[in-house]
Amino acid sequence: MYGKYCIFRLTTSKQKLIAGFEIQAAVANLRANSKLELKPTVLEDTEEKKVIQRFTPLGVAVGIVPWNFPLMIACQKIGPAVMSGCTTIIKPSPYSPYTDLKVVELAQQFFPPGVVQVLSGDDTLGPMLTEHPGPAKISFTGSSFTGKKVMASASKTLKRVTLELGGNxxxxxxxxxxxxxxxxxxxxxxxxxxxxxxxxxxxxxxxxxxxxxxxxxxxxxxxxxxxxxxxxxxxxxxxxxxxxxxxxxxxxxxxxxxxxxxxxxxxxxxxxxxxxxxxxxxxxxxxxxxxxxxxxxxxxxxxxxxxxxxxxxxxxxxxxxxxxxxxxxxxxxxxxxxxxxxxxxxxxxxNNHAELSNNTSFGGHKESGIGYEGGLGGMMGYCNAQSVHITKK
The missing domain is CATH 3.40.309.10 (Aldehyde Dehydrogenase; Chain A, domain 2)
Known part of the structure; x- marks a missing residue:
């Protein structure tokens, strides 16, 4: 009775072509992120000293997901968060909660308790998460209007933000x-x-x-x-x-x-x-x-x-x-x-438009966003950079 995409399409208003594309894109994105690694880099190595740059996880990362591509964009946030060593809380849109609730339910079968979580609620939930002192990072995808509110709210505790916003x-x-x-x-x-x-x-x-x-x-x-x-x-x-x-x-x-x-x-x-x-x-x-x-x-x-x-x-x-x-x-x-x-x-x-590679970073200029999703650039957004200076003599 129920086809592969039936529930997904009924809850997000998608035709089969777009639903299928989103599922394939989500899988490809997770696979691409699983191969990424931010390795320590030796910047200087002499007889007197050694300088290493490394990247450490920020901590708790909140991923605020829109209603147009809830599966794909949730996976774009879960992948780099866990690969960088962060835990993550996904907050779905009130217009498409079921998809992300199910994604996290499946993820919890493979990750240790608490690593991938989900909180669903109405429009009052987002500000609670962006203002709370616990999360160290907010990754938001949505309108530029709301993105500015997210940035203002997150600034109270100087959270790191990635904003993937609208375009024209x-x-x-x-x-x-x-x-x-x-x-x-x-x-x-x-x-x-x-x-x-x-x-x-x-x-x-x-x-x-x-x-x-x-x-x-x-x-x-x-x-x-x-x-x-x-x-x-x-x-x-x-x-x-x-x-x-x-x-x-x-x-x-x-x-x-x-x-x-x-x-x-x-x-x-x-x-x-x-x-x-x-x-x-x-x-x-x-x-x-x-x-x-x-x-x-x-x-x-x-x-x-x-x-x-x-x-x-x-x-x-x-x-x-x-x-x-x-x-x-x-x-x-x-x-x-x-x-x-x-x-x-x-x-x-x-001679093309909107065709993306999972190996590249995606982000906007001007009011279309801050920071990047995807690739090593996206993963770095979940990390602190740390320089280690070692004196040998």
Whole structure:
């Protein structure tokens, strides 16, 4: 009766493709972290003295997990915490508690008592954990708005913090882009998980000379999407996960008529069926200062903006408080890399977007975060650096 992903999808509003991806990503992340080791480094070794740098665990680390990828992100926090020698307390989102309760239940079969714990509760629980003098580290994934509150709360006891926050990722499309390869990737990455991904494409900057051709091709790709419950045959995009986020997305959709934006496809935030379903929507050439361009929607609505000057598009792409991810799409790799090198983002891709490696550190610039998740850089966030000075003579 129950398939491999059934309970998982029912409790997190995911279709099978995204649920399967999350499970695979969580496993891959844990395996990658299990191979990492912060070894002591000899910085100086002479007849008179020896200097060693080593890393010691901070102690208790709290991992505050969001609702969009509760399994994957919990594992991203558990792995480096225990591998660095910390104990960890996972705090799930009130919108998706069961996944993390189950993950920790399974983890406790393999770790000594108390090493991996979970505390579930409402919105009052987070501040209790961030203010408590016991934890030495807070790793938070969520909105920039809440991240600032976490940082302020943790500062009372000078806790170490890692903040992986929101993004407003630009994709810069050059006139020589490979349409056949780029369109499917851009459509997928802009609307993956109905836009509820921090590193999804949020702003598409298309060279003016190919604007209509690109727009029409992207619209055709997006029209192939099917919105519905995760267990319904053929569904590619599920609902918005909760009422709070659904209302935020609806508020943004209300601006379509109010601001007279041009809708290339979609436009409906009410599909006339039970559930928080929203139609994948492309807004064609809205004003550069409109909300759909300047704010992160965290829903299935994406603007297309045109450009014809390289310096100007780089400036506009960077004209945001966020700096999580960015991408450049061109057949000319040298040119694409030149543009990419000038983008203010923690991760930059050429001819791809949001494809991560477990061996690299992931983090944001500006208001998209502090610190890193993943790789040795992520593990170092759970440690104190200690220099040992040994006098030989």
């Amino acid at each position: 990722d630009p994709a810069i499309i050059c006139e020589d882009v490979d349409f056949e390869k780029a369109i499917p990737k851009i459509a997928f990455t802009a609307f993956i998980h109905s836009g509820q991904v921090c590193a999804a494409i949020k702003r598409i900057f298309v060279h003016e000379s190919i604007h209509e051709k690109f727009r029409d091709a992207l619209v055709e790709a997006v029209k192939q999407f099917k919105v519905g419950p995760g267990d319904e045959e053929g569904v590619t995009h599920g609902p918005i996960q909760n009422m709070m986020q659904f209302n935020k997305v609806k508020n943004l959709f209300a601006d379509i008529e109010k601001e007279k934006w041009t809708v290339a496809t979609g436009g409906r935030s009410d599909l006339g069926r039970p559930g928080y379903f929203v139609e994948p929507t492309i807004i064609d050439r809205p004003p550069i200062d409109s909300r759909i361009v300047t704010e992160e929607p965290f829903g299935p609505i994406v603007p297309i903006v045109t450009w014809n000057d390289e310096a100007s598009v780089i400036k506009e792409a960077n004209n945001t408080k966020m700096g999580l991810g960015a991408s450049v799409w061109s057949r000319d790799i040298e040119r694409a890399q030149r543009i990419a090198d000038q983008l203010e983002a923690g991760c930059v891709w050429v």
